[in-house]
Amino acid sequence: MSRLNSTRELEHLREQLREQRRNITTTVMVCGGTGCQASRSQTVIDAVRDELSRQGLDTKVRLCVTGCHGFCEQGPVIIIEPGNIFYCHVTPEDAFEIVYQTVMRGEVIERLLYTDPVSGEKIKTESEIPFYRAQDRQILSQNLMVDPCSIEDYIVGGGYSALTRALNGMAPDKIIKEIKASGLRGRGGGGFPTGHKWSECKEAPGDEKYVICNADEGDPGAYMDRCVLEGNPHLILEGMMIGAWAVGSRKGYIYVRNEYPLAVEHSRIAVKQARELGLLGDNILGSSFSFDVDIARGGGAFVCGESTALMASVEGKVGEPRAKDVHTVIDGLYHKPTVLNNVETWANIPGIILKGSSWFTSKGTRGSKGTKILALTGHIKNTGLVEVAMGMPIHQVVFDIGGGAVNGNPIKAVQIGGPSGGCLPLDKFDLPIDFDVLSEAGSMVGSGGMVVMDGRTCMVDVAKYFLTFLQDESCGKCVPCRLGIDRMLEIITEITEGRGKPEQLDLLEELADTVSQTALCGLGKTAPNPVLTTLRYFRAEYEAHINEKKCPAGVCKALITYWIDPDKCTGCGVCVQGCVYEAITGGKKQVHVIDTQLCQKCGICQSECKFDAVQTVWKERHQDVAICQS
Amino acid sequence: MPPQTLEQIMGGRRSQPNQLIEVLQDIQKTYGYISKEAMQAVSQGLGVPLIEAYGVASFYKAFRLKPSGKNVLTMCMGTACHVRGARLLLDQATGQLGVKPGEMTTDGLFTIEHVNCMGACALGPIVKENGSYHNHMSPAKLRKLIETLRHKKTEDNQNVQTQ
Numbered sequence: 001m002s003r004l005n006s007t008r009e010l011e012h013l014r015e016q017l018r019e020q021r022r023n024i025t026t027t028v029m030v031c032g033g034t035g036c037q038a039s040r041s042q043t044v045i046d047a048v049r050d051e052l053s054r055q056g057l058d059t060k061v062r063l064c065v066t067g068c069h070g071f072c073e074q075g076p077v078i079i080i081e082p083g084n085i086f087y088c089h090v091t092p093e094d095a096f097e098i099v100y101q102t103v104m105r106g107e108v109i110e111r112l113l114y115t116d117p118v119s120g121e122k123i124k125t126e127s128e129i130p131f132y133r134a135q136d137r138q139i140l141s142q143n144l145m146v147d148p149c150s151i152e153d154y155i156v157g158g159g160y161s162a163l164t165r166a167l168n169g170m171a172p173d174k175i176i177k178e179i180k181a182s183g184l185r186g187r188g189g190g191g192f193p194t195g196h197k198w199s200e201c202k203e204a205p206g207d208e209k210y211v212i213c214n215a216d217e218g219d220p221g222a223y224m225d226r227c228v229l230e231g232n233p234h235l236i237l238e239g240m241m242i243g244a245w246a247v248g249s250r251k252g253y254i255y256v257r258n259e260y261p262l263a264v265e266h267s268r269i270a271v272k273q274a275r276e277l278g279l280l281g282d283n284i285l286g287s288s289f290s291f292d293v294d295i296a297r298g299g300g301a302f303v304c305g306e307s308t309a310l311m312a313s314v315e316g317k318v319g320e321p322r323a324k325d326v327h328t329v330i331d332g333l334y335h336k337p338t339v340l341n342n343v344e345t346w347a348n349i350p351g352i353i354l355k356g357s358s359w360f361t362s363k364g365t366r367g368s369k370g371t372k373i374l375a376l377t378g379h380i381k382n383t384g385l386v387e388v389a390m391g392m393p394i395h396q397v398v399f400d401i402g403g404g405a406v407n408g409n410p411i412k413a414v415q416i417g418g419p420s421g422g423c424l425p426l427d428k429f430d431l432p433i434d435f436d437v438l439s440e441a442g443s444m445v446g447s448g449g450m451v452v453m454d455g456r457t458c459m460v461d462v463a464k465y466f467l468t469f470l471q472d473e474s475c476g477k478c479v480p481c482r483l484g485i486d487r488m489l490e491i492i493t494e495i496t497e498g499r500g501k502p503e504q505l506d507l508l509e510e511l512a513d514t515v516s517q518t519a520l521c522g523l524g525k526t527a528p529n530p531v532l533t534t535l536r537y538f539r540a541e542y543e544a545h546i547n548e549k550k551c552p553a554g555v556c557k558a559l560i561t562y563w564i565d566p567d568k569c570t571g572c573g574v575c576v577q578g579c580v581y582e583a584i585t586g587g588k589k590q591v592h593v594i595d596t597q598l599c600q601k602c603g604i605c606q607s608e609c610k611f612d613a614v615q616t617v618w619k620e621r622h623q624d625v626a627i628c629q630s
Numbered sequence: 631m632p633p634q635t636l637e638q639i640m641g642g643r644r645s646q647p648n649q650l651i652e653v654l655q656d657i658q659k660t661y662g663y664i665s666k667e668a669m670q671a672v673s674q675g676l677g678v679p680l681i682e683a684y685g686v687a688s689f690y691k692a693f694r695l696k697p698s699g700k701n702v703l704t705m706c707m708g709t710a711c712h713v714r715g716a717r718l719l720l721d722q723a724t725g726q727l728g729v730k731p732g733e734m735t736t737d738g739l740f741t742i743e744h745v746n747c748m749g750a751c752a753l754g755p756i757v758k759e760n761g762s763y764h765n766h767m768s769p770a771k772l773r774k775l776i777e778t779l780r781h782k783k784t785e786d787n788q789n790v791q792t793q
Contacts, residue, residue, distance in 0.1 A: 035750045038763030072752035220708030223749035258655055258692050259748055297655050299690025302746060316650035316678075318689045375751055377710035383752035415709065449751075451709045465712055469746065475689075578769060580725030602721035604769040 003278035006286040007164045010155070017156045026061045026103050028052075029079045029144055030090075033068030033231060034223075034262050039089075041076035047095035048078075055099055064153070067143040067231015067266075070385035071131055074114060079126050079144065086126040087112035117381045117403050131382045134400045136363065136389045138371050139347045143231035148266045151273040154234040160279060162350035166242045167287045172202060175246040175353065182357035183369035184349075188214055188305070188342030189420060189446045190522070191368075191435040197339055201247040201329040204337035209249040211240050212333065212340045215256035215263060216310060218302035219418030220469065222449035224373035224385055225343035229256065230263040232347070233270035237293060239346030241284070242353055244291045247339055252293040253314050259300060268295050302419075302473035306521045307332075307340045309475065320477045321521035342447070344373055364390035368434045372445060378414075378452035381406050388433065395429035398452055409454035413538070417446025419466045419473075420526030422533030423459060442533040444526070458555035459538040460545055464492045466530035474523065481524030484515035488531055497558035500546040509535060554616035557601040561617055566591040568613035575605035575614060634660050636668060640675045647678045650686055654693055662702075663694040691745070699734040699741035701779050704758040708747035711754035715768075719755055720744060722769040726776055739780060 004010050030036075030045050045065055052061055069077050074088035080102055087098065090112060101107040113122040114129055123129050146153040154160070166175055180195030201209060213236055217225040229236055240252045254267050271293050274280040282290040296314045303309045304319040311333045313319040332338025348370060352360050361369050368390040374397060377383045381403030388397060394414060398404070405411045413423045422443035424431065431437055435445050453462070467489040476482045491508050494500050512528030512535075519525045535542060544550050551559040564575075564584075571589040583599040586592030594605070594614075606614040639656045643649040653676065657668050664687055673680040687693045705711075705720050720731065723742045727735050734741045750756050753765035757772060764775065 034748075034763070035753055035765075038750050038753055038756065038765045072750065075753075217749065218746060220712075220747035221710045221751055223747070223751050226749040257749075259745055297652060298692075299651055299655070299686075300692035300745065301690050313651065314648070316648040316652075316676075316686070317682075318685055375710075377751040377754070378713050383710075385752075418709070449709065451713060453713055457713055462713075465709070469707075473746070574770075578773065580722060600721070600725075602718060602725065603715075604718050604722055607715060607718055607768060608770050 001277060003276070004285060005278065007168055010160060010164060010285060014155050014158075017152050021062070021156065023060060024062045027064055027081045028061060028098075028103065029064045029066050029081070031067075031069045031075060031077045032065040033072070033227060034260070035068060035072030036075035036077060037262070039072075039075035041090075043092045044076045044078070044090050044095065047092035048098065051095045051099040052103075055104065057099070057103065061103055064147050065149075066146065067148045068227035068385065069144060070137075070140050070227065070387075071129075071382070072385075073383045078112075084125040084127055086114055086124070086129065088114050130403065131384065131386075131401055134392075134396065135387050136371050137387045138351060139228060139232075139235075139344065140373060140385060140387045142235060143227070146232055146234075148231050148233055149269050151234060151270070151277065154232070159234055160238055162353040163238050163241050163245075163279070164285065166245055166353055167285060167289060170353070172246045172248065175242060176202060178357050179246070179349070179352060182352045182360040183364075183367075184345065184352065184360065185368065185435060186342055187344035187348070187372065187448070189219075189417070189444065191445065194341060194345055197329055197341070198243065198247050200327070201337045201339045204330045206337055207248075208251075208334075208336045209247055210333045210336055210338040211244045211247065211249045211252040212310070212314065212338060213240055213252070213254040213346050214305065214307075214310060214340055214342045215254055215260070215267075216298045216305045217257060217260075217343070217447065218305045218473075219420075219447045219449050221377055221415075221451045222375045222418055222447040224375055224448055226257075226260045226263050227385055228347050228373070229254070229343050230260065230266050233263075233267045234274070235350060236267070236343060236346045237270055237274055237280070239341075239349035240293060241279070241291055242349050243339055243341065243346070245289050247337070249339070250290050250292070252291065253296050253333075254293060255296045255298060255304075255310055255314055257300070258297045264295065264297060271295065301475070302469075303475045303521070303523050306523055309521065310340065311338065318475075320475045321523075323520060344448075365432060365434045365437075367436045368445075372433055372448055374433070374448045374450045376402050376450050376452070378450075379406055379409065379411065379454040379456070380404060380452045391432045391434055393430050393432050394424065394450075397433070397450065398429065402452060405454055407454075409456055411452055411454050412457070413453045413459065415451040415453065415462065415530075416449070417444040417529075418449045419470055420444060420522065420529055421446045421449070422529045423453070423462060423537065424533070425537040428537070442529065442536055444529070456553055456555070458496075458551050458553035459534045459541045460492065460496055460551070461553075461555045463531045463534045464489065464496055467492055467527075470523065470527045474527075478518075478520035478524060480515045480518040481520065481527060484511055484519070484524070485527055487511055488515070488528070492531070495542060495545045496551070496556040498545065498549040498556075500542075502543075502546055504546070505535065505539075505542060550618050554618075559618065560601070561596055562594050562599060562601060562603070562606060563615050563617045564592050564594055565613045565615050568611050570611055570613070572611075574608050574610070578604050578608045580604070636671055640671070644675050645677050647676050650676055650678055650683060651690070654683075654687055658693055662698045663696055694732075697734065697738075700739050702741045702743060702758075702760055703776070704748075705731075705742070705744045706746075706748045706750070706754065706756040706758070707744045708751060708754070710751035711747075711756055714754045716755040718769050719757060719767055719772050722772050723776065726773060740776070 078087040185191040309319040309321040673683045
């Protein structure tokens, strides 16, 4: 395709492409996102493609390899339009039937339909599935329409119309006014008003300015940025172009984690395609606006999600944050005014420009507008990416969309916002997904990671997990973070090992308070949140570890031993094979025994026993054991 | 993609210190790790002091300064994988292979690594074997995977040791 020199040429191309596709009667959308690829979706894609060409349907049926649909648990996933038919757990062997029955004859294959885990009913279409039904998928639904490697798909679907609207008749000030009016707040964690950021950057002195897309999604348990960048990279580019036009920038960067190889690849392809069409480069669509984007890969450092550390990393330096007495909108990348927004924030921009700020403000709460993508994972039936209007209560997300507890263990908490967020107990599940409300409760929306935890989770262990993570990820530049996290982890480790003292809980709170007030950057300031929220809502668990030397959930290794229940053991030998420390003995069909001297308490035997014979027992002083979990 | 030479990787990036991380990423992708010689060449080529190049390479977790085994097993330690037992997998791999994370087995066949999140949280626990993802892993599945890789590579094993 040749370079487009005006808005009219873009519109002409759009019409042409639509005309070319007029003969297409059916579209088969196969998810090619990271999640479904892990479930071998590439083999399904190849099989469907072969089958379509065997049946001579290549020209009439469009096979669209899309980005993530969000319901990774059910992958590989296929949706067939028209009809919105949803097939899950598809294998290459199903390709013939899918093409022969569904594509050619419109018949539904019962076997491949989704079964609702709550009602047990088979569900035919995507829109009827409870997981999708309660959602408001403004951004995620666009993933279904496009092949991320095809700019044509994006253009056919109306892509880059927001850019043309911005360039033809929306002065930078008008755009900023619209973004401010929309109330859009940063989706990466901070929740800072995007319009204000842009306005400050625009007003900042200097001709050279930068816009950056933060795709360094280091928060363990969140993956919406991967999904959006990998599934619809042109949407992000379009958002960045509008941002660059508004603040007066000629150069942008997408800073993406190298752990997301598909996102790196797809964004590179998108940039190349946009350059070829003249949507990036000099005088975009014949206007006075010139802008280009480069991809910068991260190096696996969580702290680089912080704005100043990220900018140091883009410059090729060690990713250490600096004090933000002068904000990055004035002194950012290469000491120039810089706007840094998260992937999901950029993804919202084209929609706001096209449909107006009033459309955006029609969703959400007073202080939190629009929708938010949440990564719903952990001990629930339906895991995946969920996009809901801000303000939806947590319980609706967990129970209506997530389908509630899996394996019958009651849910006890949800961890929201990753290492900077906090754990909320069941009785706080009526709180809405709202920046300010969750902050007040000690947690935060953060990047939107929602890890649901059931009774098998020890909350002290969760706090320890996050502190271990943060201690490892602290860059070490400032003392409060470097030493404070270390000392907190030391105390929590003592508690989980049964050496804790009651007065340590006060010390822990004091330390947490000091770190949050004095650390240099966001990582340190929010690091105590997991500790503070677990102390606030699950203090009884801490006290059980300290006073009774018991881990109520049976997780903390130093406080438990493993024991094989002779009444349940069938002598199958699975645990003997599984034990890498050779701590289990017993012949075939004889009751097996764990040698507690050799046992390293890894728990592998328990996870592998099909007869529930390996039990966790509390370590008691006088050798007598009590089963703590049956 | 055919493996790039150091020259090709550096091509078009010389005297651009801001390309340091990109260049190191490409070197690691091609050679599996960043050798002392490669680091010196990068330092010279980009005009970055060697100490700074080393500082960056050792700061970011993604970079390995020692050769990796023929098979790199990467365990995801993200929150979602953690609550579904990722720790068991790390114990399984380290126990079975007798090495710690970041180390290579003496036969040069395996390196175990762990990362904070691979972004496939709904399918946890996740283990990445070289380029391919394995979802819903259990210690038993991992044990079999390691055994399969060990036997599959018996011939290659000879090559690794003679290299």
